[in-house]
Amino acid sequence: MSLHTHRFHVALHDTDAAGVLFFAHLLRHAHDAYEGLMAAGGMPLAGVVAEGAFHLPIVHCEADYRAPLRHGDKVAVAVTVARVGESAFTLRYRFTAGGEEAAAATTVHVALDPASRAKRPLPAPLRALLAAGARGEAAL
Amino acid sequence: MSLHTHRFHVALHDTDAAGVLFFAHLLRHAHDAYEGLMAAGGMPLAGVVAEGAFHLPIVHCEADYRAPLRHGDKVAVAVTVARVGESAFTLRYRFTAGGEEAAAATTVHVALDPASRAKRPLPAPLRALLAAGARGEAAL
Amino acid sequence: MSLHTHRFHVALHDTDAAGVLFFAHLLRHAHDAYEGLMAAGGMPLAGVVAEGAFHLPIVHCEADYRAPLRHGDKVAVAVTVARVGESAFTLRYRFTAGGEEAAAATTVHVALDPASRAKRPLPAPLRALLAAGARGEAAL
Amino acid sequence: MSLHTHRFHVALHDTDAAGVLFFAHLLRHAHDAYEGLMAAGGMPLAGVVAEGAFHLPIVHCEADYRAPLRHGDKVAVAVTVARVGESAFTLRYRFTAGGEEAAAATTVHVALDPASRAKRPLPAPLRALLAAGARGEAAL
Numbered sequence: 413m414s415l416h417t418h419r420f421h422v423a424l425h426d427t428d429a430a431g432v433l434f435f436a437h438l439l440r441h442a443h444d445a446y447e448g449l450m451a452a453g454g455m456p457l458a459g460v461v462a463e464g465a466f467h468l469p470i471v472h473c474e475a476d477y478r479a480p481l482r483h484g485d486k487v488a489v490a491v492t493v494a495r496v497g498e499s500a501f502t503l504r505y506r507f508t509a510g511g512e513e514a515a516a517a518t519t520v521h522v523a524l525d526p527a528s529r530a531k532r533p534l535p536a537p538l539r540a541l542l543a544a545g546a547r548g549e550a551a552l
Numbered sequence: 553m554s555l556h557t558h559r560f561h562v563a564l565h566d567t568d569a570a571g572v573l574f575f576a577h578l579l580r581h582a583h584d585a586y587e588g589l590m591a592a593g594g595m596p597l598a599g600v601v602a603e604g605a606f607h608l609p610i611v612h613c614e615a616d617y618r619a620p621l622r623h624g625d626k627v628a629v630a631v632t633v634a635r636v637g638e639s640a641f642t643l644r645y646r647f648t649a650g651g652e653e654a655a656a657a658t659t660v661h662v663a664l665d666p667a668s669r670a671k672r673p674l675p676a677p678l679r680a681l682l683a684a685g686a687r688g689e690a691a692l
Numbered sequence: 693m694s695l696h697t698h699r700f701h702v703a704l705h706d707t708d709a710a711g712v713l714f715f716a717h718l719l720r721h722a723h724d725a726y727e728g729l730m731a732a733g734g735m736p737l738a739g740v741v742a743e744g745a746f747h748l749p750i751v752h753c754e755a756d757y758r759a760p761l762r763h764g765d766k767v768a769v770a771v772t773v774a775r776v777g778e779s780a781f782t783l784r785y786r787f788t789a790g791g792e793e794a795a796a797a798t799t800v801h802v803a804l805d806p807a808s809r810a811k812r813p814l815p816a817p818l819r820a821l822l823a824a825g826a827r828g829e830a831a832l
Numbered sequence: 833m834s835l836h837t838h839r840f841h842v843a844l845h846d847t848d849a850a851g852v853l854f855f856a857h858l859l860r861h862a863h864d865a866y867e868g869l870m871a872a873g874g875m876p877l878a879g880v881v882a883e884g885a886f887h888l889p890i891v892h893c894e895a896d897y898r899a900p901l902r903h904g905d906k907v908a909v910a911v912t913v914a915r916v917g918e919s920a921f922t923l924r925y926r927f928t929a930g931g932e933e934a935a936a937a938t939t940v941h942v943a944l945d946p947a948s949r950a951k952r953p954l955p956a957p958l959r960a961l962l963a964a965g966a967r968g969e970a971a972l
Contacts, residue, residue: 423587424597425580425854429847429903430741435750435799436719436845440565443716447563457564458624461710470715474754483849484598519715565716567709569763570881574705575890575939576859583856601850610855614894623709659855703867704877705860720845727843737844738904764878 415545416452418445418489422481433481439473442505442517445489449503453541464526466535471500472520479514481507487514493545499523499531501542555685556592558585558629562621573621579613582645582657585629589643593681604666606675611640612660619654621647627654633685639663639671641682695825696732698725698769702761713761719753722785722797725769729783733821744806746815751780752800758793765789773825779803779811781822835965836872838865838909842901853901859893862925862937865909869923873961884946886955891920892940899934901927907934913965919943919951921962 420441428434450457460468481487487509495502500522507515525532534542560581568574590597600608621627627649635642640662647655665672674682700721708714730737740748761767767789775782780802787795805812814822840861848854870877880888901907907929915922920942927935945952954962 421587421591422598423580423584424601424848424850425583425856427849428844429738429849429851430747430749430844431849432749434723434845435753436716436723439716439719440563443565443714444563447561451561456624458562458622458709461564461623467710469710469712469757469760471757472755473715475752477749477751480749482598483601484596564708564710565714568704569707569709569711569878570704570887570889571709572889574863575893576705576856576863579856579859583854598849607850609850609852609897609900611897612895613855615892617889617891620889701867701871702878703860703864704881705863720843723845724843727841731841736904738842738902741844741903762878763881764876 415493415548416445416449416491418448418491420444420487420489422483422485422487424483426481427483431480431482435475435477438475438477438481438507438515438517441487441489441507442473442475442519445491445505446503446519449491449545450541453545455537455541466532467524467526467529468521469524470519471522473518475515475517477515479509479512481509481514485509492548493542494518496534496539496542496546498533501534555633555688556585556589556631558588558631560584560627560629562623562625562627564623566621567623571620571622575615575617578615578617578621578647578655578657581627581629581647582613582615582659585631585645586643586659589631589685590681593685595677595681606672607664607666607669608661609664610659611662613658615655615657617655619649619652621649621654625649632688633682634658636674636679636682636686638673641674695773695828696725696729696771698728698771700724700767700769702763702765702767704763706761707763711760711762715755715757718755718757718761718787718795718797721767721769721787722753722755722799725771725785726783726799729771729825730821733825735817735821746812747804747806747809748801749804750799751802753798755795755797757795759789759795761787761789761794767794772828773822774798776814776819776822776826778813781814835913835968836865836869836911838868838911840864840907840909842903842905842907844903846901847903851900851902855895855897858895858897858901858927858935858937861907861909861927862893862895862939865911865925866923866939869911869965870961873965875957875961886952887944887946887949888941889944890939891942893938895935895937897935899929899932901929901934905929912968913962914938916954916959916962916966918953921954
């Protein structure tokens with residue numbers, strides 16, 4: 413069940429001379445979907461970054477490419493919260509175009525203390541947002 | 553008078569360590585606005601590129617930056633057709649955020665014969681689209 | 693054992709407002725290292741793409757981020773051939789800065805017939821290049 | 833006379849489905865050349881940004897595209913200091929590939945007080961670096 417859907421058209425700058433979306437750009441679009449999820453949950457990432465109360469780096473990502481995405485394709489990215497741990501959470505992204513799954517991606521995010529860079533528990537409001545997400549609640 | 557307005561939020565990947573939109577990315581957003589204009593006019597750029605009946609490279613661009621754009625800013629890009637010549641046309645982009653002008657950009661596009669790479673007249677449907685744009689017609 | 697090493701400085705445009713390299717850009721640098729490996733092996737990727745005798749899309753990628761990369765950091769990307777199969781191969785990338793491992797990445801590439809988009813055996817010269825790579829031969 | 837030359841190969845991710853370098857990416861490469869100039873002059877931009885004693889945004893850029901740059905092209909970007917004013921300076925970039933001029937670009941940079949964002953005089957060491965550059969001195 414999907415929490416948030418981010419939509420985009422494949423722009424000319426997304427493609428390369430092979431005529432398809434350059435693979436690394438898929439993860440840029442995944443990140444846009446993550447930003448959309450956070451904004452929809454009332455905690456825009458811009459605020460998290462600007463306040464700096466905790467860092468939230470991506471420590472792992474992966475992507476599987478099933479069908480080429482071409483210039484002009486209309487793509488939907490459905491984001492789900494796959495796992496919420498003590499200090500980390502995992503998001504999954506499903507990219508579809510023309511009703512077919514074109515790609516899937518995963519990102520793992522860890523909360524760090526900004527001074528020590530040690531892992532710290534997920535802040536309560538972020539945990540609440542993600543837990544609602546993991547339950548697929550309508551609020552997101 | 554504006555023909556087409558493209559909207560985006562400044563994403564984390566648009567910014568750099570100085571905390572503001574990296575200047576070259578403004579032109580990526582201008583190009584997204586150009587793609588939106590073409591799609592709104594019934595001639596999506598993806599079709600133009602894929603058909604290859606003529607090339608339409610950008611031969612000049614420029615941008616003026618008046619106020620920093622920051623992560624999370626909601627930006628509107630208003631595109632207008634500034635000039636339509638025999639083989640070339642000029643688009644202007646006005647970037648506003650929070651009601652203030654943040655930047656302006658210009659792109660000049662030239663139609664080329666794909667084989668010889670010599671200038672050729674703008675194809676009639678493109679000329680019509682741009683002429684309607686230059687008149688600020690509602691169709692766009 | 694590493695076959696090819698790609699070096700770069702983290703540029704301002706690699707970073708984001710959080711002050712570190714934006715995660716997806718790591719995969720852009722991995723791809724630059726892959727292009728360097730192909731060129732060093734006498735089969736520049738530009739030729740492969742332009743000839744179009746076979747397609748060679750990336751079907752999977754992943755990355756692990758161990759330490760932040762910051763603006764100005766001098767980074768070495770060591771590429772190795774991790775696996776060569778019938779139609780596919782896997783490359784590994786180890787990113788180091790200041791003598792410490794900052795990140796690791798993996799890409800999986802598949803040879804496709806351009807007309808049918810079905811898997812096809814790796815072309816012999818590419819297989820030879822990769823096999824030499826997998827043996828860590830000096831030629832690369 | 834050129835002060836600093838930045839070299840790169842056109843990577844797959846620099847190109848788009850039209851088979852040539854996407855126009856906005858030229859300005860990313862111009863910025864890399866600017867970073868190279870600053871580093872060669874002993875004042876790496878990363879230090880300027882991290883210290884934050886003054887801001888140095890780009891307030892204007894422009895580029896002219898004379899010949900297409902294609903995947904694999906080996907490009908040299910020669911940077912020169914075109915003008916040094918009280919608070920601002922102008923850099924010019926000449927892109928050549930295969931001995932031919934492919935593009936030219938210009939960037940205008942202004943020193944700002946970080947608190948007030950008002951123009952401030954160029955800091956003395958930066959002025960000295962640029963003045964040496966404007967004289968085409970060997971140090972750069």
